[in-house]
Amino acid sequence: MTEPTSPITQDVLTVPRKLPEGGKLNLVGLTREELRAALIAAGTPEKQAKMRVGQVWQWIYHWGVRDFSEMTNLAKDYRALLDANFEIALPEVVTCQVSMDGTRKYLLRIAGGHEVEAVYIPEENRGTLCISSQVGCTLTCSFCHTGTQKLVRNLTAGEIVGQVMVARDDLGEWPKPGAPKDETRLISNVVLMGMGEPLYNFENVRNAMKVVMDGEGLTLSRRRITLSTSGIVPEIARTAEEIGCLLAISFHATTDEVRDKLVPVNKKWNIATLLDTLRDYPRLSNSERITFEYVMLKGVNDSDDDARRLIKLIRGIPAKINLIPFNEWPGSPYQRSDWERIEAFADIVYKAGYAAPIRTPRGEDIMAACGQLKSATERARKSKAEIAAEAGQ
Numbered sequence: 001m002t003e004p005t006s007p008i009t010q011d012v013l014t015v016p017r018k019l020p021e022g023g024k025l026n027l028v029g030l031t032r033e034e035l036r037a038a039l040i041a042a043g044t045p046e047k048q049a050k051m052r053v054g055q056v057w058q059w060i061y062h063w064g065v066r067d068f069s070e071m072t073n074l075a076k077d078y079r080a081l082l083d084a085n086f087e088i089a090l091p092e093v094v095t096c097q098v099s100m101d102g103t104r105k106y107l108l109r110i111a112g113g114h115e116v117e118a119v120y121i122p123e124e125n126r127g128t129l130c131i132s133s134q135v136g137c138t139l140t141c142s143f144c145h146t147g148t149q150k151l152v153r154n155l156t157a158g159e160i161v162g163q164v165m166v167a168r169d170d171l172g173e174w175p176k177p178g179a180p181k182d183e184t185r186l187i188s189n190v191v192l193m194g195m196g197e198p199l200y201n202f203e204n205v206r207n208a209m210k211v212v213m214d215g216e217g218l219t220l221s222r223r224r225i226t227l228s229t230s231g232i233v234p235e236i237a238r239t240a241e242e243i244g245c246l247l248a249i250s251f252h253a254t255t256d257e258v259r260d261k262l263v264p265v266n267k268k269w270n271i272a273t274l275l276d277t278l279r280d281y282p283r284l285s286n287s288e289r290i291t292f293e294y295v296m297l298k299g300v301n302d303s304d305d306d307a308r309r310l311i312k313l314i315r316g317i318p319a320k321i322n323l324i325p326f327n328e329w330p331g332s333p334y335q336r337s338d339w340e341r342i343e344a345f346a347d348i349v350y351k352a353g354y355a356a357p358i359r360t361p362r363g364e365d366i367m368a369a370c371g372q373l374k375s376a377t378e379r380a381r382k383s384k385a386e387i388a389a390e391a392g393q
């Protein structure tokens, strides 16, 4: 059996990027401190900086304004100064596909012509936006479509925040001046579960989440943001300390032998090391339970023994287990476990005292379900043989 040959360290291809036309700095995705520095550098007097940051911030993130001329509480010459130096730029929506179940998948074009996807999943009393953190992913989990994409670059903080903003545009969710405040939120939750490994793009993800969580703009609380990681151990404590959002772990296996194949980064930080780190997370972030994501692969990780081992491993960690029926993609080397098997697995976990929801696949008809994301037009793709070799088959 061939061992997986996946890179287990960060191996991001640097893609040259041109500054936007005219070299204007994009304000989207700057933290308050960065915005302050940028406004001062453009000539805003220091004394006024705090007030200006507040005003511009509110226009961009509360009202969703894209044009400085609409910032009507600013003097005309200050608007002109902003316009001469800055822009409010978002990813371009190439397509928006709508699934039979109402799920919406956005294909977005970002600087350099690269593409990422974001997915909006409406539910009864809430709506979740699943966003990407990288173009592609350097990790090559053998069941994940994104991992078959060769070209990788980190998204900027602006490109991450921009996904939330374009989804709000599409859903018509910006407040209307003068209209009564509408408390129902279409995007009530954000999950970093799209393309990419968020903890290999830590600073940009953190800064983007700071903007999203800010009390005066998009105002999503940290408890409504879930970051999913394959287990980048050195960054997990930082996630608690510097972001404080909820954490989901792509666990997927109960022995190192199987996890090495499914999630190759396990060779660097194995199950024991990962679990040790997780024991500290809720305490550090004052957070709720950790979600253990577990993809159900027929005959690979779905036995009763696996379920029992899983319970033993996570003992002592406040947790819930999210069972994800495997979503197939062209050339995928696995099959979804049978429904009865998934239910039997869920039952064992549930009886041990853990919530064990089975994630309903959403948006499968438009390839928007977990692990199916990949920019279809991205040419540099791995061959079937490479995928099979990485899966150890």
Ligand code: SAH
Pocket (backbone or CB within 6 Å): 137, 141, 143, 144, 145, 192, 193, 194, 195, 196, 197, 198, 228, 229, 230, 248, 249, 250, 251, 293, 294, 295, 324, 325, 326, 327, 328, 329, 370, 371, 372
């Ligand atoms: N890179 C991060 C976040 C993106 S993946 C991570 O791995 O956690 C989001 C979730 O979808 C992960 O739990 C991932 O393991 C799961 N996933 C990937 N491919 C899948 C597939 N084909 N079917 C079902 N779930 C999949």
Ligand code: SF4
Pocket (backbone or CB within 6 Å): 137, 138, 139, 140, 141, 144, 145, 146, 147, 194, 195, 196, 197, 230, 250
């Ligand atoms: Fe990357 Fe996550 Fe897919 Fe693994 S599951 S290849 S870490 S996006």
